[in-house]
Amino acid sequence: xxxxxxRPWGLTRMxxxxxxxxxxxxxxxxxxxxxxxxxxxxxxxxxxxxxxxKRSETSSExxxxxxxxxxxxxxxxxxxxxx
Amino acid sequence: xxxxxxxxxxxxxxxxxxxxVIEELGRRGLPVVRLDPADFPATVTVKAHLDGxxxxxxxRTATRVAAxxxxxxxxxRRPRPYAAPDGLPEQDAHWxxxxxxxxxxxILASLPGAHYVNHPWRNRAAEYKPAQLAAAAQRGLHVPPTxxxxxxxxxxRFAAEHGPVVYKPLYNSDxxxxxxxxxxxxxxxxxxxELDTGVGQTMHLFQQRVDKIAxxxxxxxxxxxxxxxxxxxxxxxxxRHYDDLTYTLVDTPPDVAKGVHEYLAxxxxxxxxxxxxxxxxxxxxxxECNPNGQFAWFPDHITSQITAAIADQLQHPDRDSP
Numbered sequence: 001x002x003x004x005x006x007r008p009w010g011l012t013r014m015x016x017x018x019x020x021x022x023x024x025x026x027x028x029x030x031x032x033x034x035x036x037x038x039x040x041x042x043x044x045x046x047x048x049x050x051x052x053x054k055r056s057e058t059s060s061e062x063x064x065x066x067x068x069x070x071x072x073x074x075x076x077x078x079x080x081x082x083x
Numbered sequence: 084x085x086x087x088x089x090x091x092x093x094x095x096x097x098x099x100x101x102x103x104v105i106e107e108l109g110r111r112g113l114p115v116v117r118l119d120p121a122d123f124p125a126t127v128t129v130k131a132h133l134d135g136x137x138x139x140x141x142x143r144t145a146t147r148v149a150a151x152x153x154x155x156x157x158x159x160r161r162p163r164p165y166a167a168p169d170g171l172p173e174q175d176a177h178w179x180x181x182x183x184x185x186x187x188x189x190i191l192a193s194l195p196g197a198h199y200v201n202h203p204w205r206n207r208a209a210e211y212k213p214a215q216l217a218a219a220a221q222r223g224l225h226v227p228p229t230x231x232x233x234x235x236x237x238x239x240r241f242a243a244e245h246g247p248v249v250y251k252p253l254y255n256s257d258x259x260x261x262x263x264x265x266x267x268x269x270x271x272x273x274x275x276x277e278l279d280t281g282v283g284q285t286m287h288l289f290q291q292r293v294d295k296i297a298x299x300x301x302x303x304x305x306x307x308x309x310x311x312x313x314x315x316x317x318x319x320x321x322x323r324h325y326d327d328l329t330y331t332l333v334d335t336p337p338d339v340a341k342g343v344h345e346y347l348a349x350x351x352x353x354x355x356x357x358x359x360x361x362x363x364x365x366x367x368x369x370x371e372c373n374p375n376g377q378f379a380w381f382p383d384h385i386t387s388q389i390t391a392a393i394a395d396q397l398q399h400p401d402r403d404s405p
Binding site: 005006007008009010011012013014015016017018028029030032034035036037039 | 092096097098099101102105106109115116117145146147235250252258260264265266267268269271277278279280281282283284285287323324325
């Protein structure tokens with residue numbers, strides 16, 4: 001019989017992100033002249049800047065917003081490999 | 084007239100915060116080379132050699148070229164992980180990605196004369212919470228009682244003695260539920276009876292909950308401090324309640340400012356996003372410093388000031404560097 005290892009306690013605290021943080025997809029391409037992202041909505045039109053911030057996926061779900069204690073906004077390292 | 088030397092912005096394509104800084108640099112007439120290291124080797128080509136002063140050569144992206152010995156400054160934001168070409172067996176691909184990390188990553192961290200905001204290795208060192216806590220406490224910042232342990236009995240004792248307490252992860256990994264939706268740990272109170280042997284499975288951080296009336300996010304850029312009081316959060320963790328928040332620029336008390344500057348110097352950081360809890364007596368309780376925290380979610384009048392301060396750092400590498 002296998003004994004199940006106790007669940008790491010910190011994982012019992014995992015919760016979803018707020019609904020509002022999840023945004024529809026947009027595609028980004030590089031503007032070669034300005035070196036900024038060019039944001040294209042699902043309708044093929046350029047997104048206004050406010051929408052960009054809502055949609056930016058520098059973290060997988062929450063955009064340009066931040067975190068008091070964690071990596072939602074964390075810096076260099078959301079993907080564990082940035083140095 | 085000689086063309087001014089470029090600013091290298093290391094980030095992924097999807098980074099609206101970096102876009103703001105790049106736009107500001109553009110308004111100032113500074114050339115920018117934007118690089119995502121994950122595009123190496125697919126669309127990025129590097130030729131680096133040693134001369135008497137260090138690394139020389141060039142880095143070529145799909146749209147720009149930078150001479151390695153003439154980069155003015157580096158804005159290190161949110162690069163994607165180092166990558167390998169498509170179509171390789173897994174072990175070969177890992178090997179290639181490691182070579183890219185230590186090779187390209189080493190070059191990007193060693194550009195002669197470049198001013199880093201921030202240097203990626205300084206960021207990495209500053210991401211370790213135990214080091215953060217120790218550095219903050221040593222610099223006179225007011226850190227709540229904190230316990231790091233894998234001993235559940237000790238965790239229970241701490242909760243009984245210092246409660247109410249909260250739990251905070253040491254590091255935020257990507258974590259998905261079975262449906263593939265992202266999960267994270269929010270700051271919430273811990274009831275002592277919730278603690279179980281699962282605490283023994285890895286390191287856990289518990290901290291006394293601050294009896295706060297508001298939160299403060301202090302964004303430091305060189306010597307400039309932008310402290311923003313955050314009101315209106317209905318719960319402990321304001322990150323869950325963006326739509327309810329209001330933001331007010333406030334002055335930083337001199338003792339906090341001194342501690343923050345010393346903290347940045349200790350880690351070799353130019354930029355840092357500090358979080359504090361403000362209690363009814365006006366005391367600032369230090370929570371953490373994210374060396375690469377976001378700022379573009381603030382109202383425009385705050386974001387624009389931080390953007391300009393970062394552009395100043397990148398434009399004038401000699402001014403105010405740590």
